[in-house]
Amino acid sequence: MTGIPGTGKTTIGNxxxxxxxxxxxxxxxxxxxxxxxxxxxxxxxxxxxxLFKKLKKEGKDTVITWGFYPLVHDHKLLRLQALxxxxxxxxxxxxxxxxxxxxxxxxxxxxxxxxxxxxxNNHDIQGIFSPINLDTFNNEEKKHRNLEEIVKDIxxxx
Numbered sequence: 001m002t003g004i005p006g007t008g009k010t011t012i013g014n015x016x017x018x019x020x021x022x023x024x025x026x027x028x029x030x031x032x033x034x035x036x037x038x039x040x041x042x043x044x045x046x047x048x049x050x051l052f053k054k055l056k057k058e059g060k061d062t063v064i065t066w067g068f069y070p071l072v073h074d075h076k077l078l079r080l081q082a083l084x085x086x087x088x089x090x091x092x093x094x095x096x097x098x099x100x101x102x103x104x105x106x107x108x109x110x111x112x113x114x115x116x117x118x119x120x121n122n123h124d125i126q127g128i129f130s131p132i133n134l135d136t137f138n139n140e141e142k143k144h145r146n147l148e149e150i151v152k153d154i155x156x157x158x
Contacts, residue, residue: 002066002077003090005108005116006097007136008144012090012154013065015147020061025051027066043068048079067116070123077129086158089131096137100144132157 001009010026017024026032027043041051043066055062064085068077081087094117101113125131134153138145 001063001088001090002068002131003088003134003136004092004094004097004120005067005113006100006104007090007092008100008147008150009065009067009090011144012136012147012150013063015151016061016063020151023055023058023060023062025062025064027064027068043073046076048076048083052080052083052085069116070119070125074128081129087129087131088154088158089125089129089133090136091133092135092137093139093142096139096142096144 001013003009010029010032013022013024013026016022025041027041027046030042064080077087098110098113101108102110126133134150134157136144136150
């Protein structure tokens with residue numbers, strides 16, 4: 001599960017872990033992974049083949065969340081897809097995403113948000129990965145959608 005900053009990737013991953021028993025591997029924040037056996041996995045330090053082999057052997061439903069950097073890690077995402085992973089792209093109202101980004105537990109400067117959005121906008125994510133797209137925002141209410149609604153969409157579309 002990847003997408004623009006502020007769309008709730010980590011929150012959804014944690015929800016799947018807490019309410020559906022998934023393992024959650026957060027490649028941006030490995031120190032927050034669901035168990036110590038996954039601490040070694042970060043966006044810069046993982047081999048898709050070895051990770052997928054380990055996950056398949058365990059046979060446990062797993063969600064991997066990752067705000068990847070376009071071009072830098074494309075090959076890793078493509079390899080995960082080739083191995084059978086379903087890629088979800090989380091997106092939606094960019095200003096609501098910016099607000100969510102600003103209101104994080106550990107706020108990150110707007111210029112980093114803008115740089116990431118620029119990289120995403122200049123990259124053909126849809127053409128390269130053909131991900132399943134999810135809008136995580138309720139535009140009428142100007143906030144994130146209910147987590148259970150998002151999870152229902154994930155289950156229906158996967």
